[in-house]
Amino acid sequence: MKKFNLITMSSLLIMTLAPLFYVSTAISADKDTINTVATLRDHTKVDEQKTPNTIPQVMNKDIKQTRNYPMQPPVIPHTTRSYEVNTNSNKCMSCHSRHRTEKSQAPMVSVTHYMDRDGNFLAEVSPRRYFCNQCHVTQVDAKPLVENTFTDMHSLMKNKVTSAEKD
Amino acid sequence: MKKLFLIGWRTLKKPSAYYSLGTLVVGGFIAGIIFWGGFNTALEVTNTEEFCISCHEMENNVYEELKTTIHFTNRSGVRATCPDCHVPHNWTDKIARKMKASKEVWGAIFGTINTREKFLVHRRRLAENEWERLKANDSLECRNCHNFDYMDFTEQSERAAVQHSGALASGEKTCIDCHKGIAHHLPDMKGVEGW
Numbered sequence: 001m002k003k004f005n006l007i008t009m010s011s012l013l014i015m016t017l018a019p020l021f022y023v024s025t026a027i028s029a030d031k032d033t034i035n036t037v038a039t040l041r042d043h044t045k046v047d048e049q050k051t052p053n054t055i056p057q058v059m060n061k062d063i064k065q066t067r068n069y070p071m072q073p074p075v076i077p078h079t080t081r082s083y084e085v086n087t088n089s090n091k092c093m094s095c096h097s098r099h100r101t102e103k104s105q106a107p108m109v110s111v112t113h114y115m116d117r118d119g120n121f122l123a124e125v126s127p128r129r130y131f132c133n134q135c136h137v138t139q140v141d142a143k144p145l146v147e148n149t150f151t152d153m154h155s156l157m158k159n160k161v162t163s164a165e166k167d
Numbered sequence: 168m169k170k171l172f173l174i175g176w177r178t179l180k181k182p183s184a185y186y187s188l189g190t191l192v193v194g195g196f197i198a199g200i201i202f203w204g205g206f207n208t209a210l211e212v213t214n215t216e217e218f219c220i221s222c223h224e225m226e227n228n229v230y231e232e233l234k235t236t237i238h239f240t241n242r243s244g245v246r247a248t249c250p251d252c253h254v255p256h257n258w259t260d261k262i263a264r265k266m267k268a269s270k271e272v273w274g275a276i277f278g279t280i281n282t283r284e285k286f287l288v289h290r291r292r293l294a295e296n297e298w299e300r301l302k303a304n305d306s307l308e309c310r311n312c313h314n315f316d317y318m319d320f321t322e323q324s325e326r327a328a329v330q331h332s333g334a335l336a337s338g339e340k341t342c343i344d345c346h347k348g349i350a351h352h353l354p355d356m357k358g359v360e361g362w
Contacts, residue, residue, distance in 0.1 A: 060324050060327060062324060062325050078324065078326065080172075081237070082236055082237070082348075082349070084348060084352065084353055087355075088352075088353050088354060088355045088356055089348075089353045089355070089356035091362075093362075094361055094362055100361075108260050123211070
């Protein structure tokens with residue numbers, strides 16, 4: 001019984017001290033290593049108000065961009081200010097739907113957008129794909145907060161072949 | 168009553184015996200200025216945004232929606248008010264539009280769109296009225312500010328330049344054909360060309 005008490009006491013002690021220990025290490029780590037990426041508040045103290053950053057412009061060049069990570073939905077290369085996508089209308093589909101692309105020369109919405117989750121093809125864009133901005137977003141003219149080191153599979157394979165040839 | 172009317176009519180028919188022709192002419196002239204000036208002032212009062220949004224139907228629905236658009240706030244600070252788009256500037260057209268607007272007074276009195284729900288029910292019909300009007304007059308109210316002759320296509324995005332130098336320039340399309348819902352939210356667009 002005495003031994004059991006000892007175990008309970010020690011485990012209780014560990015359980016109470018562990019979070020405290022974790023918090024103290026997290027705070028010290030936060031300062032030098034983990035949080036090197038600036039947050040929007042930029043290490044401003046809680047009781048201070050940071051001068052807000054300028055709002056960057058949406059890119060409106062109509063030039064398609066490469067992916068920033070695998071399977072990234074294509075980004076929108078133009079502004080979409082006040083394009084309504086709701087129960088009444090979907091402005092994106094004025095140009096990107098199947099029967100409009102001939103006139104607009106915009107990229108056609110892919111066939112997967114017409115499939116429901118069971119793989120059945122529907123006549124209209126599937127409700128789960130209706131809200132374009134859930135996946136496709138405009139890009140702003142801003143400096144990236146973190147460097148992107150993504151290399152696509154094609155260049156990876158190419159690099160491997162060339163390095164193998166060298167050996 | 169009939170007697171009173173007859174007395175009035177006889178007085179109007181009789182040539183003036185007391186007042187000189189000069190007094191009548193000058194008096195008529197001054198009265199004309201006051202009447203015409205008053206009429207136009209009253210007309211212009213009804214052509215202001217404050218007048219339009221003095222009804223809650225306009226203030227709580229369409230005016231709120233306008234606030235988020237580029238016609239309300241933008242980089243150069245030029246803004247369009249309700250009559251800029253909804254009332255023709257040309258005098259005869261303006262009077263014609265004002266006569267039609269008496270229907271809106273009826274609507275305000277009897278509460279045709281006095282709740283948000285009622286407004287949403289009628290939105291498609293109301294929008295179609297405006298689309299039709301702008302289509303018929305070749306988007307005249309847009310063109311009061313946006314003059315096609317002075318559009319610089321090189322300043323426009325590529326897509327915009329293609330449409331403006333093509334379909335708009337040839338007169339095949341007019342502003343409202345593509346630019347629907349630029350100042351207010353759209354109704355259910357089922358069956359509308361291009362949507």
